[in-house]
Amino acid sequence: xxxxxxxxxxxxxxxxxxxxxxxxxxxxxxxxxxxxxxxxxxxxxxxxxxxxxxxxxxxxxxxxxxxxxxxxxxxxxxxxxxxxxxxxxxxxxxxxxxxxxxxxxxxxxxxxxxxxxxxxxxxxxxxxxxxxxxxxxxxxxxxxxxxxxxxxxxxxxxxxxxxxxxxxxxxxxxxxxxxxxxxxxxxxxxxxxxxxxxxxxxxxxxxxxxxxxxxxxxxxxxxxxxxxxxxxxxxxxxxxxxxxxxxxxxxxxxx
Ligand SMILES: NC(=O)c1ccc[n+]([C@@H]2O[C@H](COP(=O)([O-])OP(=O)(O)OC[C@H]3O[C@@H](n4cnc5c(N)ncnc54)[C@H](O)[C@@H]3O)[C@@H](O)[C@H]2O)c1
Numbered sequence: 676x677x678x679x680x681x682x683x684x685x686x687x688x689x690x691x692x693x694x695x696x697x698x699x700x701x702x703x704x705x706x707x708x709x710x711x712x713x714x715x716x717x718x719x720x721x722x723x724x725x726x727x728x729x730x731x732x733x734x735x736x737x738x739x740x741x742x743x744x745x746x747x748x749x750x751x752x753x754x755x756x757x758x759x760x761x762x763x764x765x766x767x768x769x770x771x772x773x774x775x776x777x778x779x780x781x782x783x784x785x786x787x788x789x790x791x792x793x794x795x796x797x798x799x800x801x802x803x804x805x806x807x808x809x810x811x812x813x814x815x816x817x818x819x820x821x822x823x824x825x826x827x828x829x830x831x832x833x834x835x836x837x838x839x840x841x842x843x844x845x846x847x848x849x850x851x852x853x854x855x856x857x858x859x860x861x862x863x864x865x866x867x868x869x870x871x872x873x874x875x876x877x878x879x880x881x882x883x884x885x886x887x888x889x890x891x892x893x894x895x896x897x898x899x900x901x902x903x904x905x906x907x908x909x910x911x912x913x914x915x916x917x918x919x920x921x922x923x924x925x926x927x928x929x930x
Contacts, residue, residue: 677705678910683756685709685748687739687797688766690717692866693816695724696898697763697905702730704906706761709752713738713766739766739793740785749800758808761909762801764794764838765816768871770831772881783830790834794841798856802849810853812909815842816901817858819924825888828881835860839920846918855917857908862924863895893925 684701688694689710695717702708702725710725712718715736722734733755737744752759767790770782794815805811820827821835838858845856904923907913922928 677703678906679761680705682706682760682909683709683752683758684761684763684909685711685752685759685797685801686763686765687711687748687793689734690714690721692868693861693864693898693901693905694763694765695721696902697765698732699725699728699730700899700902700906701761701909702732703728707731707756708733709748709755710734711737711739711748711766738789739764739797740788742792742796745793745796746800748797749804753804759801759804760808760811762797762811762813763816763905763909764797764813766793767816767818767834767868769868770828771872771877772828772885773830773878774881774884775829777878777881778829782828786830786834787837790831791837791841794838798841798845802845802854805854806849806852811855812913813842813845813854813856814905814908815839815856815858816905817842817860817920819860819862819922819928821858821860821920822922822928823888825885827885828878842920843918850917855908855914857913857916857918858920859901859904859908860920860922860924860928861896861901862922862927863892864901865895865897888930891930892927896923896925 690712725732842858
């Protein structure tokens with residue numbers, strides 16, 4: 676018997692890194708997974724992997740920064756399975772390590788659009804269904820950049836601080852409706868996240884300043900480390916954990 680038997684889980688950015696690991700693990704634990712991803716190739720690959728292992732999955736291609744496509748993920752989950760128990764807002768992109776003085780409008784809009792507007796659109800669409808069902812569990816993949824100003828540029832840092840705000844507000848306002856909402860704040864994790872930016876465009880001064888803190892990183896995690904924590908947070912074993920921003924960073928935030 677799986678830990679998520681009978682549950683329906685929507686995971687964004689499911690084609691790579693932590694999202695892929697969570698989609699595979701949640702399906703293995705018996706969840707019906709709705710895998711959201713904007714990259715058609717990686718979406719097809721994770722869908723194939725889950726099906727080959729005997730899991731249940733519906734792949735939905737879309738950009739979480741586009742309101743209709745973000746809301747469409749929830750609509751597809753409801754159409755396919757008639758309920759939504761678990762939402763993981765995971766899709767995200769890096770910035771260019773720019774400080775506020777060097778920030779371009781294009782980077783601000785891209786990073787805030789994907790990392791913060793997307794989770795807002797999807798959570799807003801999902802919560803009424805969860806309230807009607809009597810509850811649900813939401814996990815937002817934030818970052819140590821949601822807890823510190825020393826790990827990324829201003830756009831990424833602001834997006835992840837905002838995502839923790841979305842987490843805490845959702846947790847408090849819907850706690851009595853049976854909805855729990857927590858954030859995971861990973862440190863360095865071995866994924867494909869660096870492919871989300873053009874490394875030749877990184878801001879040199881910002882990168883040099885951030886390197887001071889990167890040099891203190893105790894070690895990198897694997898995507899499965901984050902998937903295991905996310906799994907715990909969406910099960911009833913974590914029923915009293917709500918509104919938290921949990922660092923999963925090998926101790927980096929203890930600095
Ligand atoms: N890797 C790290 O060190 C690290 C650390 C802290 C937080 N995070 C966060 O973890 C989350 C997952 O990232 P990852 O490290 O697994 O990276 P990844 O690039 O391996 O996976 C992210 C996935 O999201 C998809 N995606 C990106 N933008 C999208 C959009 N607009 N719509 C739909 N899909 C989109 C990508 O195509 C990719 O498949 C992100 O929110 C990231 O900010 C990563």
